[in-house]
Amino acid sequence: MSLPNVPFFEYPRLWSDDREEFLSIIDSVSSAGGFILQKAVLDFEVALANYTGANYSVGVGNATDGMEIFLEAIGIKQGDEVIISSHTMLATASAIKVAGGVPIPVDIGNDNLIGIQAIEDAITPNTVGIMPTQLNGRVCDMDGILAIAKKYGLFVVEDAAQALGAKYKDQHAGTFGLASDISFFPAKVLGCFGDAGAVLVNDKALYHKVYQMHDHGRDVDGKVKCWGRNSRLDNVQAAILSHKLKTYDSVIARRREVAQMYQDHLGHLEELQLPAAPSVESDNFDVYQNYELQADSRDELKAYLSGKNIGTLVQWGGVAIHQLTQLGFNQVLPNTDRFFQQCIMLPMNVFISNSDVDYICEMVTQFYKK
Ligand SMILES: Cc1ncc(COP(=O)(O)O)c(C=O)c1O
Known part of the structure; x- marks a missing residue:
């Protein structure tokens, strides 16, 4: 008798299990000619913000871009240190580096997420912020992290790439600090058919800054306000994500x-x-x-x-x-x-x-x- 076969992950089934629905979504978005920054993206951004309880969300090209964008929007400067867990994806560290800062990895605690004492031990005069990773779909001890941040005057942002829907004391991952990123990489709990991500943010001014920086410095009214880049969520991906968010x-x-x-x-x-x-x-x-x-x-x-x-x-x-x-x-x-x-x-x-x-x-x- 042959052995059962249990692959770690079956990528083709992401498509095949709901193929007809996906084809119809792609057809309707494409037939309407709405490919970039159109209704499907706006609808998804609203749905995502409502789902998490964040005030705003901005669809971006991927979660790594999202982190770079919000770190730059917050205004980190050359040499600013941001404390992260060493138990995270390289993207957490590289986003800080690309944004001009210095990633400082620290040890994990008993929950295998960032250690609270380890954060405090790593603080130097150059430390400006803490970016915990809500890893494997679990939120860190946010009370502990926010208390340290308050004590030392540091900002908190979250790498919530892996944690859409996870909660700590009934509050959604990604809503504890100034900003956070969510990843929609295909294997994520909410995945699409390629690279995609979102930034969650509560503050209105920061939202506008993030928005500008993801679309060549243009604000929601289309007017150029600053230097920016192109890291926009595709409409087709957004429509697929909206569909999947419902279930x-x-x-x-x-x-x-x-x-x-x-x-x-x-x-x-x-x-x-x-x-x-x-x-x-x-x-x-x-x-x-x-x-x-x-x-x-x-x-x-x-x-x-x-x-x-x-x-x-x-x-x-x-x-x-x-x-x-x-x-x-x-x-x-x-x-x-x-x-x-x-x-x-x-x-x-x-x-x-x-x-x-x-x-x-x-x-x-x-x-x-x-
Ligand atoms: C913890 C963590 N942070 C960041 C990322 C980067 O996400 P993306 O591939 O959307 O840039 C990932 C992706 O796997 C991740 O697991």
């Missing part, structure tokens, strides 16, 4: 169901440290963009699961930001080092069935019983 909560619910099944089947294994389960009472509402755990004998487990036709992923090639010494980083961050020796992601998406999850859990359990 987004059911997607989150399914991911939370899968996370609970992993917890129920794997929670007893001492060799694993699982992410917090949805059933745990806490300040967090996670959307499980990823299901990232720490595993003893991680590489052997990965190879074993691969032999059982189960796809897994070690995020970013298993390299933390501070370990990118070729980019000039030299921090010593033991918690993050330990985490990256053990981290692995199990399949987490709406394509996997309950029997797929059962099979994955059975094989993980079998590996540790060997």
Whole structure:
């Protein structure tokens, strides 16, 4: 009998599972000739702001551009230091660098997100801000971060690329600081068919600045106000995102169901440290963009699961930001080092069935019983 096959992610199904609807959306946007900065983008920006509770959203080319734009709009200057977690994507750091600042990666805390004490320890006279990453669909300890920011007079912005719909104390990721970015990369919980992103912002003046900077310095009235770039969200992508946003909560619910099944089947294994389960009472509402755990004998487990036709992923090639010494980083961050020796992601998406999850859990359990 052949083994079941559970790929880590099935990109073609993003299209094939709702193909007719997508074709009709593309046809209607294209037939109307509304390709750039037309109704579909405006509609999506309003829908996204309403969904998250942000005052404004601006569709951009991708989340990395979004971060660069809001950092420049806030006005960071050459040499300004912005504190980030070392457990994040390179984009968090590179956006700061490209905007003229200096990214300062710090160690993770017990939740594997940015460590609160680590932030305070990294503050220097050059520190201007903190940009926590709401990683894997989970929001950081925002009370702790906002308290430090207030104490030292720093701004807070969020890399919420992975966290649309995640909440902390009932407040949406991306709405805690001056601005944030959301990514619509295809594999994101809300993904489209290419690169796309958005900036969320509450302050009206900052919104206009961000808007100008994403469209050649032109404001909503079309008048040039400053230097800018072109990083606009395409109308076709925006229309697809609006369509998917309508059923987004059911997607989150399914991911939370899968996370609970992993917890129920794997929670007893001492060799694993699982992410917090949805059933745990806490300040967090996670959307499980990823299901990232720490595993003893991680590489052997990965190879074993691969032999059982189960796809897994070690995020970013298993390299933390501070370990990118070729980019000039030299921090010593033991918690993050330990985490990256053990981290692995199990399949987490709406394509996997309950029997797929059962099979994955059975094989993980079998590996540790060997
Ligand atoms: C944490 C984080 N930040 C930023 C980004 C960059 O997003 P984009 O690819 O839309 O620029 C990603 C994308 O994977 C991410 O995971």
